[in-house]
Amino acid sequence: MIKKTGFYLLVMLVLLYCSGPLLWQIATSLKPDYELTVIPPVITENPTTVHYISVFKERPFLRIILNSAVVASCTTVLSLIIGSLSAFALAKMRIRYKVFILGFVLSVSMFPPIATVSPLYIIIRELGLRDTWLALIITYTTFSLPLSIWILTNFFKEIPDEIYYAARIDGCSPFQIFYKIMLPLSIPGIFTTAILVFIFSWNEFLFALTFTSTTSSRTIPVAIALFPGVHEVPWGEIAAASVVVTIPLIVLVFAFQKRIVEGLTSGAVKG
Amino acid sequence: MKKESGNRFIFPALLILFLVTVYPVFYVFYLSFHRRLLIFDISKFVGLDNYLFLLRDDRFWNALKNTVYFTSVSVSLELAIGLSIAVLLNRSFRFRGVTRAVVLIPWAVPTVVSARMWEWIYNTDFGILNYTLGAKINWLGSPFWAIHAAILMDVWKTTPFVAILLIAGLQVIPKELYMAAKVDGAGNWAIFRRITLPLLKPIILVVLLFRTLDAFRVFDAVYVLTGGGPANTTETLSIYAYKVLFQTLQFGYGSTLSVVVFLCIGSISVFYIKLLSKGIK
Numbered sequence: 001m002i003k004k005t006g007f008y009l010l011v012m013l014v015l016l017y018c019s020g021p022l023l024w025q026i027a028t029s030l031k032p033d034y035e036l037t038v039i040p041p042v043i044t045e046n047p048t049t050v051h052y053i054s055v056f057k058e059r060p061f062l063r064i065i066l067n068s069a070v071v072a073s074c075t076t077v078l079s080l081i082i083g084s085l086s087a088f089a090l091a092k093m094r095i096r097y098k099v100f101i102l103g104f105v106l107s108v109s110m111f112p113p114i115a116t117v118s119p120l121y122i123i124i125r126e127l128g129l130r131d132t133w134l135a136l137i138i139t140y141t142t143f144s145l146p147l148s149i150w151i152l153t154n155f156f157k158e159i160p161d162e163i164y165y166a167a168r169i170d171g172c173s174p175f176q177i178f179y180k181i182m183l184p185l186s187i188p189g190i191f192t193t194a195i196l197v198f199i200f201s202w203n204e205f206l207f208a209l210t211f212t213s214t215t216s217s218r219t220i221p222v223a224i225a226l227f228p229g230v231h232e233v234p235w236g237e238i239a240a241a242s243v244v245v246t247i248p249l250i251v252l253v254f255a256f257q258k259r260i261v262e263g264l265t266s267g268a269v270k271g
Numbered sequence: 272m273k274k275e276s277g278n279r280f281i282f283p284a285l286l287i288l289f290l291v292t293v294y295p296v297f298y299v300f301y302l303s304f305h306r307r308l309l310i311f312d313i314s315k316f317v318g319l320d321n322y323l324f325l326l327r328d329d330r331f332w333n334a335l336k337n338t339v340y341f342t343s344v345s346v347s348l349e350l351a352i353g354l355s356i357a358v359l360l361n362r363s364f365r366f367r368g369v370t371r372a373v374v375l376i377p378w379a380v381p382t383v384v385s386a387r388m389w390e391w392i393y394n395t396d397f398g399i400l401n402y403t404l405g406a407k408i409n410w411l412g413s414p415f416w417a418i419h420a421a422i423l424m425d426v427w428k429t430t431p432f433v434a435i436l437l438i439a440g441l442q443v444i445p446k447e448l449y450m451a452a453k454v455d456g457a458g459n460w461a462i463f464r465r466i467t468l469p470l471l472k473p474i475i476l477v478v479l480l481f482r483t484l485d486a487f488r489v490f491d492a493v494y495v496l497t498g499g500g501p502a503n504t505t506e507t508l509s510i511y512a513y514k515v516l517f518q519t520l521q522f523g524y525g526s527t528l529s530v531v532v533f534l535c536i537g538s539i540s541v542f543y544i545k546l547l548s549k550g551i552k
Contacts, residue, residue, distance in 0.1 A: 007359075011370060014356055018374050018431065024399060025388045037397050086284035089277025101281070108292050110540050112488035114509040115533035118516050118526050119298035120291070122309075142291035145284055174275050203381040205491035206509075210517060221383035225495045235391055242384040249379040257372040264432065265439035 022246065029239035036235055051240035060215045061223070061241060068220040068245075071133050072201040075140040079197045080190060082141065083148025088178050090149070091156030092164050102153075109146035113206045121210055135211045136219065140204060144197045151196070151266045155189030156182060192263040195256055199249060220245045296533065302526035309520050321527040331528065333503055334511040337418065341493070341507060342486040345422045345429075349482055350475070352426065353433025358463070360434070361441040371435075378431040386495035389424040411497055414504040421493045421505050428492065429485070433478050440474030441467070473547065480543040484536055508532050 028036065030047040055061045089095055090102065120139060129135040159182060167177045183190070205221040212218045224245070227238050253260060303322070306315045325331050360370060377385065392400050393410035401408055410420040444467065452462050490509040493499070499506035499514065506514075509532060516525030 007364070010359055011364070014359065015370060015373050017427070018376050021385070021388050021392060021427065022376055022380060024392065025384075028391060039397065039402065041397065041399050041402055082283045082287065086281040089280035092274070093277025093280065094274040095277045095281060101285070105284075105288070107540070108288055110484055110536060111292055111296070112484075112509065112529075112532045112536045114488060114490060114512050115299055115529045115536075116292060116295040117513075118302060118522055118529060119295035121516075122298075122522070123295070138287075139291060142287050145288060149284065174277075174280075178280070199379065203383070205383050205495075206513070221381055221491070224381075224387060225383045225491075227387075238387050239391070242387060246380050246384055249381070250376060253375045253379045254369075254372045257368065257375060260375065261371070261435055261439070264435055 022250075025239050026243050028235060029243045031236060033236055051234075051236035052244070055237050055240050055244070059237075061244075063215055064218055064220055064223045065245070067133065067217055068202055071136045071140065071219060072198050074133070074137045075144060075201040076194050076197045078137065078141040079144045079148045080194060083145055083193065084152050084183065084186075084190065085178070086145075087149050087152030087156050088182055090153045092159075092161065092177075092182070093174065105146045105149050108143075109150075111143075113143070117206060117210055120207070124211055130211060131213045131217045133217055136201075136204075136208060136217065139207050139211070140201045144200055147196060147200070148193050151193045151263055152186070152189055154266050155186045159185050188259065191256075192259040192266075195252055195260055196263045199252070202245075202249065299526045299529050299533070302522055303530045305523045305526075307522040307526075309522055317523070321524050324524065325527055325531070330503065330506070330511060331508075331531075334506050334508045337503075337505060338487060338489070338507040338509075341418065341422060341425070341489065341505075342483060345425045345486050346479065346482045348422070348426045349430050349433045350479065353430045353437055353478070354475075356430065356434040357437035357441055358467070361438050371438075374431050374434060376431070377428050378435075380428070382428065382491045383495050385424065385428050386492050389420070389427075390496055393420050412501055414502055417497050417501055417505045421496055424496060425486065425489065425492055429482065433482065436474060436478050436481075437471065440471050444470050476543060476547050480540065480547070483539055483543070487536060487539060488532060508535070 027043045029051055030049070031042075031044045032046055032048045032050065035042060035044055035046065090098060095101065124130055124135045163181060163185075164177060167181055168174075172180065203221060204219075205225065208219045208222045209225070212222060220241075224238065224241055227234065227241070304316060304318060306317045306320070307313065356374065360367070360374070380388070390411065392398050395401060395407065395409045395412070398410070400410070408416055410416045448466050448470075449462060452466055457465070488509050489507055490513065493505050493507055494510050494513070497505040499510045508528065512525055512528035512532060515521050515528060519525075
C-alpha cells in the first residue's frame with residue numbers, strides 16, 4: 001500500500017513537472033493586468049478574456065495564425081507526397097545505391113539549420129521570394145523530408161512484397177500499386193507523419209525569423225518572439241497568444257498520443 | 272520476378288534535397304572564403320582570412336565554450352531525468368495513457384512559446400520561481416544564472432522526448448529476463464544495472480545522438496529567452512553566427528561560423544554512429 005502511494009506520488013510529481021509551466025501560462029493569460037504583479041502570485045481571482053480579445057483586435061494575430069496554418073498545411077501535404085513516393089521506391093522497388101541514399105537522407109536530418117540559412121537567404125532574396133509563404137514552404141518541405149521518408153519507408157517495408165508482385169501480375173503499373181494499394185494500406189503511417197511534420201512546421205523559428213519581414217508572411221513563433229511592448233512587456237497578451245497557438249498542439253497530443261510516440265520512436269528503436 | 276527501378280519515384284525528393292540542402296552547404300563553404308557585405312554588394316575572395324580571424328576571435332571561443340557547457344550539462348540532465356521517468360512509467364497502472372500524453376506536453380509546446388513562458392516564470396520581481404524559492408535571484412540578468420536558466424528550460428522542454436524513446440526501448444526488453452533475475456534473487460538495483468542498462472544501451476546512444484546534435488545547434492530557445500546575454504554569457508555558436516549574419520550583415524564571416532557549426536555537428540554524428548555500429552557488431 002505504501003509502495004503504491006509512493007508510486008502515485010511520484011507520478012503526480014512528473015505530471016506537475018510536465019504540465020505546471022503551461023498551466024501557469026494559462027493562468028497568466030486569464031489574469032487582469034493588476035493581478036500579474038501581485039505578490040504572492042495568485043492563480044486568478046477575476047478571470048478575464050481581455051488579453052485574448054486584445055491579441056486579436058489590436059494585433060494582426062489572425063493573419064499570423066493564417067500564415068502559420070497555410071505554411072504548415074502546404075508543407076505537410078508536399079512533404080507527404082514527395083516523401084511517400086520515395087519511401088515506396090526505397091521499400092519496394094529496385095534502387096541503386098540504396099544504402100547510400102538512406103544514409104544521405106539521414107545525414108540531411110542532422111544538418112544544423114544555421115549552416116544553410118545564409119546561402120538560402122541569398123538565394124531566396126535573388127528569387128524575389130523574401131517574405132512569402134512559398135519560401136518557408138519549400139524550406140520546411142525539404143527539412144521535413146528525411147523524417148517523412150524515414151517513417152514511411154519503415155511502414156511500407158511492413159507490407160509484404162507478395163502484394164506488390166501480385167498486383168504487377170494483375171497488370172497494375174508501379175504507380176497504380178503506389179496509390180491504389182500501398183497508400184490505403186499505410187494510412188496510419190501517413191497520419192503519424194502528417195502530425196509530426198505539421199508540428200515541426202508550426203514551431204520552426206530560425207528560417208521563419210530570417211525569411212519573413214512583415215505580417216504578410218510572419219508565422220506564429222516569430223510573432224510571439226518579437227511581441228512588441230511599448231513601455232513594458234505585455235505578459236498577459238504574450239500568455240494569451242501562447243495559449244491560443246499551443247492548444248491545437250495539446251489537442252493533437254491527447255488525441256493521437258500513440259501515433260506520435262510511434263512516429264518518434266520509429267527507426268530509433270528498430271534501426 | 273525482378274523489381275522495377277524506382278528512380279522516377281525517388282527523383283523529386285533527391286532533387287529538392289540537393290537544391291535546398293547540398294547546394295547551400297557548398298555555397299556556405301564558398302561564402303566562408305569571402306568578404307561579403309550584403310548591403311553594399313561587396314564580395315571579395317579573401318582566402319583563409321575569415322578562418323584566421325576566427326582563431327583570434329574571443330567571442331567565438333566564448334560561444335564555443337557556452338555551447339559545449341550548455342550541451343553537456345543539459346544532455347546529461349535530460350538523460351538522467353528522462354531515464355527516471357521512463358522507468359517509473361514503464362509499468363501498467365491506471366491513467367497510464369493520460370499520463371503519457373501529459374508527459375508529451377513540453378515536447379509539443381513550441382520552443383518559442385516555452386522560452387517566453389519561462390521568461391515569465393524567471394521574472395525577478397513577479398516570477399513564480401523566485402516566489403516559490405523565497406529568493407530574489409535575477410535569473411536572466413546575472414551572468415552565472417542565465418546559462419543555467421536556459422539549461423533548465425531546455426531540460427524541461429526535451430526530457431519528454433528522451434523519456435518516450437527510452438520507454439519504447441524498455442518495452443522491447445523481454446519480461447522473462449526480469450523474472451529469471453528475480454528468481455535468482457537479484458535486487459531491483461542489480462536488475463537495473465545488470466539487465467536494463469546494458470540492453471538499453473543502443474537506444475541510449477540514439478537518444479544521446481539526437482539530443483547532443485539538437486543541443487549543440489540550439490538557437491531559438493536561448494535566443495528568445497536571453498538573446499545571448501547578459502554579457503554574451505548565453506551566446507551559443509548558432510546565436511553568434513546568426514548575429515554576425517543578420518545583425519551585422521557580414522555574410523562572409525558569419526558563414527565561416529556556420530561552417531564551424533556544421534563541422535562540429537558532423538564530427539559529433541560520426542563519433543556516435545561509430546559507437547553505435549560498434550555496439551551492434
